[in-house]
Amino acid sequence: MVRSMGNSWNSIAQRVPRRVVVVVAVVVGAMTFLAGCSESVPSSSGPTAVSSAAPTSASGAAGPDQPGWSDTEDAEAADSTEGAATSGRPTADPYPPPYIDHVTWADTAVGRSLQVTPTPNGRSSTADGGAAEAWREVVAKDPTADTPGMQAQFDCHWNFARAVDPGKPSWNLEPSRPVVTEQVMIQTRCNPGGPEE
Numbered sequence: 461m462v463r464s465m466g467n468s469w470n471s472i473a474q475r476v477p478r479r480v481v482v483v484v485a486v487v488v489g490a491m492t493f494l495a496g497c498s499e500s501v502p503s504s505s506g507p508t509a510v511s512s513a514a515p516t517s518a519s520g521a522a523g524p525d526q527p528g529w530s531d532t533e534d535a536e537a538a539d540s541t542e543g544a545a546t547s548g549r550p551t552a553d554p555y556p557p558p559y560i561d562h563v564t565w566a567d568t569a570v571g572r573s574l575q576v577t578p579t580p581n582g583r584s585s586t587a588d589g590g591a592a593e594a595w596r597e598v599v600a601k602d603p604t605a606d607t608p609g610m611q612a613q614f615d616c617h618w619n620f621a622r623a624v625d626p627g628k629p630s631w632n633l634e635p636s637r638p639v640v641t642e643q644v645m646i647q648t649r650c651n652p653g654g655p656e657e
Contacts, residue, residue: 553587555584558581559594561577564630566632573633574633576598583622591618612640617650634651638652638653
């Protein structure tokens with residue numbers, strides 16, 4: 461049974477576009493981040509119902525392992541989600557670089573802090589490779605920022621904090637913070653080793 465489930469999972473995983481996996485990972489990470497940012501408030505209407513219905517395609521047909529799913533729908537779904545990767549048509553990022561407006565060092569209660577101010581496009585971009593491009597911009601503006609701990613804090617802000625607090629004036633990176641696992645980085649809301657300044 462476990463073997464057939466694993467094979468089925470691999471089959472599904474091969475059909476799911478990489479972009480969908482990345483979006484799901486970001487959403488799950490953001491939800492984890494948000495869970496630590498607010499207290500749980502019980503609903504006055506009781507528990508929320510969860511649907512057990514099989515996922516459907518945009519046209520309403522059942523999923524790939526269900527009756528009614530066709531290879532044509534599979535190809536159309538891949539075409540619509542992968543853009544240039546499968547269709548040959550270029551897809552422009554509606555929020556192109558530059559992603560970083562400026563960086564400024566400041567002395568704070570937790571020590572020196574590089575305050576990274578994103579552009580409006582940096583706050584909104586969903587481009588593949590956007591985080592790497594934005595980090596290159598930070599390092600171009602201040603090469604001393606290029607350390608593993610600073611980049612990990614930046615990646616956390618890019619992947620989670622900008623979704624949770626999109627209007628935050630700057631993303632503050634401190635060289636004194638320890639290098640930690642991604643899980644610890646998320647649990648500490650991008651501020652490992654101590655409170656936000």
